[in-house]
Amino acid sequence: xxxxxxxxxxxxxxxxVCLQAQTPEPKKxxxxxxxxxxxxxxxxDQLLPxxxxxxxxxxVQCSFCHVQGKNEADEKKPxxxxxxxxxxTNAMNKTHFKGQRELTCNSCHNGATHPAxxxxxxxxxxxxxxTPRPGGPTPTAEQILDKYVEALGGEQAIQKVTSRVMKGVVxxxxxxxxxxxxxxxxxxxxxxxxxxxxxxxxxxxxxTGWLGSTGRPARVMxxxxxxxxxxxxxxxxxxKMKSFFESIRPGRPEKIGDVACVxxxxxxxxxxxxxxxxxxxxxxxxxxxxxxETPLGRNPTQIDYADYKEVDGVKVPMKWTLARPxxxxxxxxxxxxxxxxxxxxxxxxxxxx
Ligand code: HEC
Ligand code: HEC
Numbered sequence: 001x002x003x004x005x006x007x008x009x010x011x012x013x014x015x016x017v018c019l020q021a022q023t024p025e026p027k028k029x030x031x032x033x034x035x036x037x038x039x040x041x042x043x044x045d046q047l048l049p050x051x052x053x054x055x056x057x058x059x060v061q062c063s064f065c066h067v068q069g070k071n072e073a074d075e076k077k078p079x080x081x082x083x084x085x086x087x088x089t090n091a092m093n094k095t096h097f098k099g100q101r102e103l104t105c106n107s108c109h110n111g112a113t114h115p116a117x118x119x120x121x122x123x124x125x126x127x128x129x130x131t132p133r134p135g136g137p138t139p140t141a142e143q144i145l146d147k148y149v150e151a152l153g154g155e156q157a158i159q160k161v162t163s164r165v166m167k168g169v170v171x172x173x174x175x176x177x178x179x180x181x182x183x184x185x186x187x188x189x190x191x192x193x194x195x196x197x198x199x200x201x202x203x204x205x206x207x208t209g210w211l212g213s214t215g216r217p218a219r220v221m222x223x224x225x226x227x228x229x230x231x232x233x234x235x236x237x238x239x240k241m242k243s244f245f246e247s248i249r250p251g252r253p254e255k256i257g258d259v260a261c262v263x264x265x266x267x268x269x270x271x272x273x274x275x276x277x278x279x280x281x282x283x284x285x286x287x288x289x290x291x292x293e294t295p296l297g298r299n300p301t302q303i304d305y306a307d308y309k310e311v312d313g314v315k316v317p318m319k320w321t322l323a324r325p326x327x328x329x330x331x332x333x334x335x336x337x338x339x340x341x342x343x344x345x346x347x348x349x350x351x352x353x
């Protein structure tokens with residue numbers, strides 16, 4: 001007995017060592033890009049998210065700091081100022097905030113190139129009213145999750161769905177395009193958006209996420225993108241939440257529009273939290289906010305779910321809006337079918353990186 005246990009332990013250890021040897025060290029920003037001084041040592045796949053974070057915090061486009069097609073050039077003054085600002089922000093966090101990343105570009109800039117140094121005058125002649133917290137005792141995380149699963153139709157009904165095929169439209173910037181989404185249990189998903197010159201694909205094959213568009217080679221997603229794609233792909237997420245997250249804590253109740261919501265925070269080691277808001281009366285998921293880590297701060301992605309419709313005994317949101325600092329789109333589903341055969345090959349990344 002003892003020998004057996006020992007053997008299993010050694011085998012597991014060997015497998016771990018083997019895995020470690022196989023996973024290559026992620027590339028550093030300075031190994032991939034040409035002219036990095038302040039962001040040295042950060043993972044290369046966080047460089048662009050960091051750029052998006054700066055752009056959104058200052059409310060500018062890339063061209064505010066960069067000469068188009070020559071991102072490595074130090075020709076524009078704001079780029080040089082940004083370098084100093086990165087150093088300043090890091091130093092302030094180190095000396096004043098115990099090394100925690102409390103202060104970010106957005107703390108001061110809040111969407112403007114020139115931070116406001118004076119408080120604004122009162123906008124309207126109205127007495128300030130504190131919005132009361134939604135009434136009643138706050139349910140536990142367990143109760144919120146159970147109510148959510150019940151609201152969707154119950155664990156059995158949820159797990160009877162083996163695939164879901166949806167057709168609808170994407171609305172973005174006043175334009176409408178067709179979209180088709182295929183999902184297969186437990187966690188495969190692909191969406192194809194019809195563009196004037198072909199298709200734009202977003203997929204998770206069960207292990208890895210990839211992106212494709214007609215005429216260009218498909219590319220594997222970054223670790224953060226892939227993690228987000230996996231969350232969207234989990235067909236049984238509602239019943240899997242407790243195993244997906246390491247721990248789930250109740251968050252502060254909030255009102256979203258007119259809807260009183262209770263909140264949960266899903267935590268995983270080494271990952272930013274995922275915040276979820278549930279309609280206090282119906283129990284359904286109203287909003288998810290997840291974050292992409294960057295060396296300068298976190299970029300949020302907010303997804304609002306609406307128009308829940310019952311299909312084969314399970315409630316499915318027929319509309320959702322995804323919003324990021326740099327844009328938003330809404331998907332409206334018009335046709336939905338469940339438990340149709342979808343071949344695994346549908347989700348596979350085409351050959352060629
Ligand atoms: C507020 C100024 C600012 C904005 C806005 C900005 N960047 Fe940058 N960018 C920088 C700075 C500063 C560096 C150098 C970082 C360093 O030295 O560590 C950089 C470096 C880069 C690099 C690396 C170039 C190389 O080879 O060295 C790329 C690529 C890049 N930015 C792309 C973008 C894109 C794309 C956007 C828009 C989404 C953007 N940047 C927006 C300031 C900015
Ligand atoms: C502690 C507050 C604070 C923080 C944090 C901060 N900034 Fe600034 N930033 C300022 C102030 C103040 C100015 C000067 C504005 C002016 O001249 O009116 C400025 C100016 C700038 C400018 C020049 C704007 C222009 O029009 O030329 C850039 C670019 C900039 N900041 C980028 C950043 C970036 C990127 C970060 C995060 C890494 C950051 N800042 C963090 C306060 C801050």
